[in-house]
Amino acid sequence: MINRLVEKIEQMEAPIVVGLDPMLSYMPKHILKKAYDEKGENLEGVAEAIWQYNKGIIDATYDLVPAVKPQIAMYEQFGLEGMSAFKRTVDYSKEKGLVVIGDVKRGDIGSTSEAYATGHLGKVMIGGKEYRGFDEDFITVNPYLGSDGIHPFIDVCKEEEKGLFILVKTSNPSSGEFQDQLIDEKPLYELVGKKVAEWGELHMGSSYSYIGAVVGATYPEMGKILRKLMPRTYILVPGYGAQGGKAEDLVHYFNKDGLGAIINSSRGIIAAYKQKGYEKFGEEGYADASRQAVIDMREDLRKAWMASK
Amino acid sequence: MINRLVEKIEQMEAPIVVGLDPMLSYMPKHILKKAYDEKGENLEGVAEAIWQYNKGIIDATYDLVPAVKPQIAMYEQFGLEGMSAFKRTVDYSKEKGLVVIGDVKRGDIGSTSEAYATGHLGKVMIGGKEYRGFDEDFITVNPYLGSDGIHPFIDVCKEEEKGLFILVKTSNPSSGEFQDQLIDEKPLYELVGKKVAEWGELHMGSSYSYIGAVVGATYPEMGKILRKLMPRTYILVPGYGAQGGKAEDLVHYFNKDGLGAIINSSRGIIAAYKQKGYEKFGEEGYADASRQAVIDMREDLRKAWMASK
Numbered sequence: 001m002i003n004r005l006v007e008k009i010e011q012m013e014a015p016i017v018v019g020l021d022p023m024l025s026y027m028p029k030h031i032l033k034k035a036y037d038e039k040g041e042n043l044e045g046v047a048e049a050i051w052q053y054n055k056g057i058i059d060a061t062y063d064l065v066p067a068v069k070p071q072i073a074m075y076e077q078f079g080l081e082g083m084s085a086f087k088r089t090v091d092y093s094k095e096k097g098l099v100v101i102g103d104v105k106r107g108d109i110g111s112t113s114e115a116y117a118t119g120h121l122g123k124v125m126i127g128g129k130e131y132r133g134f135d136e137d138f139i140t141v142n143p144y145l146g147s148d149g150i151h152p153f154i155d156v157c158k159e160e161e162k163g164l165f166i167l168v169k170t171s172n173p174s175s176g177e178f179q180d181q182l183i184d185e186k187p188l189y190e191l192v193g194k195k196v197a198e199w200g201e202l203h204m205g206s207s208y209s210y211i212g213a214v215v216g217a218t219y220p221e222m223g224k225i226l227r228k229l230m231p232r233t234y235i236l237v238p239g240y241g242a243q244g245g246k247a248e249d250l251v252h253y254f255n256k257d258g259l260g261a262i263i264n265s266s267r268g269i270i271a272a273y274k275q276k277g278y279e280k281f282g283e284e285g286y287a288d289a290s291r292q293a294v295i296d297m298r299e300d301l302r303k304a305w306m307a308s309k
Numbered sequence: 310m311i312n313r314l315v316e317k318i319e320q321m322e323a324p325i326v327v328g329l330d331p332m333l334s335y336m337p338k339h340i341l342k343k344a345y346d347e348k349g350e351n352l353e354g355v356a357e358a359i360w361q362y363n364k365g366i367i368d369a370t371y372d373l374v375p376a377v378k379p380q381i382a383m384y385e386q387f388g389l390e391g392m393s394a395f396k397r398t399v400d401y402s403k404e405k406g407l408v409v410i411g412d413v414k415r416g417d418i419g420s421t422s423e424a425y426a427t428g429h430l431g432k433v434m435i436g437g438k439e440y441r442g443f444d445e446d447f448i449t450v451n452p453y454l455g456s457d458g459i460h461p462f463i464d465v466c467k468e469e470e471k472g473l474f475i476l477v478k479t480s481n482p483s484s485g486e487f488q489d490q491l492i493d494e495k496p497l498y499e500l501v502g503k504k505v506a507e508w509g510e511l512h513m514g515s516s517y518s519y520i521g522a523v524v525g526a527t528y529p530e531m532g533k534i535l536r537k538l539m540p541r542t543y544i545l546v547p548g549y550g551a552q553g554g555k556a557e558d559l560v561h562y563f564n565k566d567g568l569g570a571i572i573n574s575s576r577g578i579i580a581a582y583k584q585k586g587y588e589k590f591g592e593e594g595y596a597d598a599s600r601q602a603v604i605d606m607r608e609d610l611r612k613a614w615m616a617s618k
Contacts, residue, residue, distance in 0.1 A: 108380075
């Protein structure tokens, strides 16, 4: 799956993942109205609206981007109905050929991590038949519990040829509170980064490992250091755009081959129609606005990359 | 909710939470057969079996214990159907007067933590009506992202009079890999513990905070230190029994008032019928075996407590 992700990134010249993090406040009125008319003004109606909204964005961008990253919390907040919209989104994205990174940030002790890995990446056998729960291609994982909480995920990834992105340095303002603390004069995120590189050796693709890292766009200096510490680790970079990460800072997250990083944008793409410069699309044209935002982001990254050389 | 939990613990003289972590391998044959006959040998059948299995245990123990802790991963592994069994378990436990600790270990950047908090502890408004997703009383939370990932959970807890248990020192063998690293000569878990105590000040109950901590039974020396660092923090202690934590070690997790800790047992209670000393109950009597295991655990803890004085 890492090989497929890398190929798609090269082929599309777009190291971009669209964060499918739907919020009720982003939802165009016509989509909400139609969903409520069909399913009722309740959790089921909201789940239908989320799904229709996502479908519009997927249809408008799947030929431009290699991957989508649905943030499961945005679905989980609407209970079972929301989770069902998550699953429809995952399934449909895969149908359209997109690589799906489930942003689930799970992580627990061994036997429990195994269950999460099964639900999100693997399968269960019931009466001799295989069943799959959510079935993403990659998921994000939290490292706080250490190696024995991570290995069960890697084991399932090996079986399924799937992958992980493990949190190393997150994009939020307080991420330094624990992650930047110095241990033998080195910050914790470097220690975690080194571990991710080690774990990565357990499940290598042809040029990069199936085991990636999450490093926020908002800390480019740290991104530069981590890039060197984890040369064969793909880095998933959240925080571009709305959270403040700039294209010129992101060049440091890439290797010289122009690969090694994939930049996430959520709000900036899926709610582009609400933003300056995209007014002309209007609410009805929200999906076209998303497409334009992807094209603009690709151009923004390309220019920064060219300028850095 | 922390006040209610403390009251129930005092009234029942049982600082015990039953970990509802169902595994297919624990499931008595008669339950599986009935569920498969009714719903088919598929994910729906498994979800029905989980629910019936849990219901048996809840019915057999709700008058003896203050709380249950369903581990969501064990449900999530069976996809949407599993999540639906999770919700039925939460709802039914609350109907029976049990405090429900959702062991979900969520945690993310601010806006995402807010969505998780909404889904597990809070409510959404749709068309002027309130809807609740999973609606536990407490959930477990991962601190790796720092304060701004925690505050949204606390905000929802304040609105709902609900609470958290934040991971400080986990029970698994590798927990030390990051959690024990020294920062200014103190391990990371102490730094996190201090933060939990600070966060706890933001949402106090009458004697303890709504914001608790998770500290594994398998590290009693660290439990002793953390008990002192977080005097008004309730400690949720996993790792008793199957993972190796012993009653005599657990006395250090309590304050002098005999309160301040609640000990989890999962396998030791819910799969008691498979264990030495409980054979007489047989598979059909799995729920009675669970009841006996709770009584035995209560006695084990009580003896250790008396011996420590």
